[in-house]
Amino acid sequence: MSAPVQAEDAEAPPGAGTEPGAVRAVLDHVKGYWSEVRSGEVGALPAVAGIIALCAFFGASQPVFLSVGNLANLFGQGAAVACIAMGLVFVLVIGEIDLSAGFASGVCASIMAVVLTNWGMPWPVAIGAAIATGVVIGLVLGTLVVKLGIPSFVVTLAAFLAFQGIVLMILKEGTNITIHNDTVKAVAGGNLERWQGWVLLVLAVAGYAALQLNRWRRRVGRSLVHEPLAVVLARIASLTALLTATVFLLNLERSANPQIISLTGVPVVVVILGGLFAVWTFVLHRTRFGRHLYAVGGNAEAAVRAGVNVDRVRIAAFVICSAMAAVGGIVAASRAASVDPNTGGSNVLLLSVGAAVIGGASLFGGKGTVRAALLGGAVVAIINNGMGLMGLSSGVRFGVTGAVLLLAAGVDAMSRGRGKLFGRH
Amino acid sequence: MLLELTGLSKRFGPVEVLSDVDLSIDAGEVCALVGDNGAGKSTLVKCVAGIHGIDGGTISVNDEVRTISDPRDAAALGIEVVYQDLALCDNLDVVENLFLGREKRRGLVLDDDAMEQLAAETLKSLAVRTIRNLRQPVASLSGGQRQTVAIAKAVLWNSQLVILDEPTAALGVAQTRQVLELIRRLADQGLAVLYISHNLNDVFAVADRIAALYLGRMAAVIDAADATQSQVVELITSGRSGTSGLIDTNGTNGARQ
Numbered sequence: 001m002s003a004p005v006q007a008e009d010a011e012a013p014p015g016a017g018t019e020p021g022a023v024r025a026v027l028d029h030v031k032g033y034w035s036e037v038r039s040g041e042v043g044a045l046p047a048v049a050g051i052i053a054l055c056a057f058f059g060a061s062q063p064v065f066l067s068v069g070n071l072a073n074l075f076g077q078g079a080a081v082a083c084i085a086m087g088l089v090f091v092l093v094i095g096e097i098d099l100s101a102g103f104a105s106g107v108c109a110s111i112m113a114v115v116l117t118n119w120g121m122p123w124p125v126a127i128g129a130a131i132a133t134g135v136v137i138g139l140v141l142g143t144l145v146v147k148l149g150i151p152s153f154v155v156t157l158a159a160f161l162a163f164q165g166i167v168l169m170i171l172k173e174g175t176n177i178t179i180h181n182d183t184v185k186a187v188a189g190g191n192l193e194r195w196q197g198w199v200l201l202v203l204a205v206a207g208y209a210a211l212q213l214n215r216w217r218r219r220v221g222r223s224l225v226h227e228p229l230a231v232v233l234a235r236i237a238s239l240t241a242l243l244t245a246t247v248f249l250l251n252l253e254r255s256a257n258p259q260i261i262s263l264t265g266v267p268v269v270v271v272i273l274g275g276l277f278a279v280w281t282f283v284l285h286r287t288r289f290g291r292h293l294y295a296v297g298g299n300a301e302a303a304v305r306a307g308v309n310v311d312r313v314r315i316a317a318f319v320i321c322s323a324m325a326a327v328g329g330i331v332a333a334s335r336a337a338s339v340d341p342n343t344g345g346s347n348v349l350l351l352s353v354g355a356a357v358i359g360g361a362s363l364f365g366g367k368g369t370v371r372a373a374l375l376g377g378a379v380v381a382i383i384n385n386g387m388g389l390m391g392l393s394s395g396v397r398f399g400v401t402g403a404v405l406l407l408a409a410g411v412d413a414m415s416r417g418r419g420k421l422f423g424r425h
Numbered sequence: 426m427l428l429e430l431t432g433l434s435k436r437f438g439p440v441e442v443l444s445d446v447d448l449s450i451d452a453g454e455v456c457a458l459v460g461d462n463g464a465g466k467s468t469l470v471k472c473v474a475g476i477h478g479i480d481g482g483t484i485s486v487n488d489e490v491r492t493i494s495d496p497r498d499a500a501a502l503g504i505e506v507v508y509q510d511l512a513l514c515d516n517l518d519v520v521e522n523l524f525l526g527r528e529k530r531r532g533l534v535l536d537d538d539a540m541e542q543l544a545a546e547t548l549k550s551l552a553v554r555t556i557r558n559l560r561q562p563v564a565s566l567s568g569g570q571r572q573t574v575a576i577a578k579a580v581l582w583n584s585q586l587v588i589l590d591e592p593t594a595a596l597g598v599a600q601t602r603q604v605l606e607l608i609r610r611l612a613d614q615g616l617a618v619l620y621i622s623h624n625l626n627d628v629f630a631v632a633d634r635i636a637a638l639y640l641g642r643m644a645a646v647i648d649a650a651d652a653t654q655s656q657v658v659e660l661i662t663s664g665r666s667g668t669s670g671l672i673d674t675n676g677t678n679g680a681r682q
Contacts, residue, residue, distance in 0.1 A: 222542050225560065286535055288528045291517075295525055298514035305512045306526030307497075366516035 025228035046411055047359045047375035051382065058386030065389055069254040072267055076188055078381025079269045080105070080332035081348060085355035085373035086280055087324025090317040092356055093284075094297045095365020096145065096152035098321050100137075101352060103163035105329030106344030108133045110170040112330060113177040113339040116184065123183045127330060134326025135319055137163075142318030146311045152318075160349070167341050176340035179333060187272065188335035191265035197247045200271065205243060209236045269331060273374065276327070280320075280370040293317060297366035328352075347398065354405035355380045362412050379404070427452045427487060427617045428473070428504075428586055434481035435468055442468045445482070446643045448636055450586065455608060455618040457628040457649070460638035461661055466621050469638070470588055473619075474506045475499040486585075503585035507575045507592060515564035519556060520544045522563050523578050547581050548573075551610055555603060569600025576607055586617045593627055605631045625654050639664030644671050 037045060058065040084101050091098045098104075112130035115121045141159060145152045168174065179185060192200070212232050219226040247266055255263035284290040292313045295303040303310050325344075332348075333339045357363060358379050359372025383404060387397045426449045435443040443465045450456045460466050471477045473484065475493040483490045486502045493499050499506070513522050520541045529536045529543075544559055556570055563571060572592055579587050589608065593601040608631050612618050622628050628635060629649060637644040637660035644664045647656070659666035 218538050222538055224538060224541050224545075225558065287533060288530060288535060291521060291525070291528060291535060294516055295514045295521075298516035299512065301510075302512040302514050302522075303525065305496075305508075308526050366514075 082377030083328035084352035100159035102349030108326035109329030138319035138322030142315035432482035457632035505579035
């Protein structure tokens with residue numbers, strides 16, 4: 001969250017700090033942001049710091065970590081977990097948990113594989129069936145939690161076991177189904193043409209800049225408290241620089257033998273993640289439904305009294321979570337080009353929860369963003385990728401990932417405690 | 426009369442919690458409702474707010490008899506209640522809380538700027554100077570500021586009658602003063618205010634009239650300017666004071682058995 005000017009001095013007399021020079025305004029803005037961080041609103045800071053530190057560490061010990069090929073690889077490895085984490089944010093925001101999201105993605109992926117390979121249906125039908133399965137799963141889970149009042153922990157733990165069984169039943173006790181369809185395989189394996197990457201970059205940057213500047217202009221027009229223009233421009237510039245660098249690097253040749261097969265371009269999965277990020281961020285922050293999600297997570301009683309249909313909002317959160325798990329399952333199946341009883345199993349769920357929490361979603365409800373899921377997903381992917389490159393055993397990798405999750409949950413709990421000291425609950 | 430209760434009765438099973446209560450509140454006045462624990466203050470508020478149905482008597486709003494069977498009826502008649510436990514979302518900011526459940530939109534998209542502007546205007550019209558940043562989370566506000574937000578939320582919707590249930594119970598001296606000033610301004614703007622409190626200092630500081638409930642009956646409704654604190658204490662504890670108060674059926678001045 002960016003802090004408006006004067007965020008820090010709620011009780012200061014009016015008149016103080018009015019009409020500051022441009023430099024003064026920017027300094028105030030930075031000061032306001034810093035005081036938010038100090039009062040427990042750490043936001044994305046730990047995840048960003050973690051990404052930088054991890055990249056420095058792995059880059060120093062394994063130079064191949066910083067290669068272009070590995071960068072593209074990271075997106076593919078982290079995509080499924082990031083999708084599931086984006087969905088989990090919705091459930092975490094309302095103060096619930098979905099432990100079945102991992103195996104829900106397995107169930108949906110299995111359905112897709114059966115429809116696609118065994119029944120020979122076209123790919124849109126298969127993907128539609130997978131997502132519809134996710135929606136139904138979410139409806140059932142949400143209804144059990146909301147209408148019957150069973151704690152979500154128990155409902156989704158039961159579903160965790162049951163879905164594992166359903167995957168086995170669909171896959172006839174452990175066969176694996178290969179996916180031959182090129183479109184589905186391209187979800188996680190395909191790359192854009194170089195020019196397509198640049199066009200998308202221009203569209204994304206132009207869209208972001210238009211939104212930011214328009215918002216700034218409107219607030220100035222209505223003479224509401226607004227950020228200094230320099231801060232808005234700096235934000236647009238840094239996003240532009242980051243995205244340009246990413247597209248540039250991903251457009252470099254990353255094949256080991258370019259003569260045999262050429263590997264360039266932005267991976268398709270990056271575009272999918274970006275699109276989902278934009279859509280869900282819009283839903284969470286710019287719609288009435290999103291506002292009500294936060295209200296339900298903050299104080300459900302207040303939401304009821306304000307006339308919010310709390311039951312419907314909570315069920316919808318579970319539906320979004322399971323539907324995003326389905327998307328995660330599709331991505332995972334696409335990457336492996338097959339579905340087996342382990343799809344969505346093993347540590348997928350814990351990595352997803354970890355990703356959301358590391359990014360800054362709170363296990364106590366009321367807090368969390370889609371951006372958090374992506375940043376946290378990046379941290380998780382980097383840890384696994386980097387430790388894999390270092391040749392560490394999977395035992396060590398599990399241990400370290402667990403420790404990082406614990407650390408993130410600790411930061412979450414501590415920022416709550418610190419918030420209390422500053423009068424926040 | 427903006428609100429007029431006549432012969433209001435409410436029973437919970439065999440227990441008569443309110444019996445034959447008369448009370449009227451005009452626009453632009455602050456009426457304090459006092460009484461000991463169990464006198465029926467909360468029940469009276471809940472009857473007017475539509476949370477409890479009534480067993481006898483009538484409720485008139487703007488001289489028309491109305492049936493208020495749920496909180497939405499009350500809101501439609503311009504009656505808003507600020508409950509003791511505030512009902513604010515800590516993780517939302519001031520504007521988001523003020524408009525919760527009644528957000529303004531342009532098409533599908535929330536119109537945050539319009540809401541912020543309207544919130545600023547409302548707070549300005551109430552002469553609230555204690556909340557400077559409308560975009561800070563409610564969690565970071567003090568008790569008095571939170572109470573101010575809760576009251577502003579109630580007056581944002583063209584309300585005619587605002588009922589405040591112990592708004593100063595948890596506040597310090599300076600903050601209590603701010604809230605009392607705010608209550609006075611509501612009345613000055615033409616709203617009717619029903620103000621429930623245990624603190625007689627606060628009651629005398631802000632009320633035009635004082636209604637004292639005693640064991641479910643209206644002991645007396647007196648002008649604050651003519652009353653003393655000890656009179657009100659007598660009304661609260663014994664249901665009568667001097668010539669005012671409840672009168673027995675045999676003519677002596679005294680409370681119900």
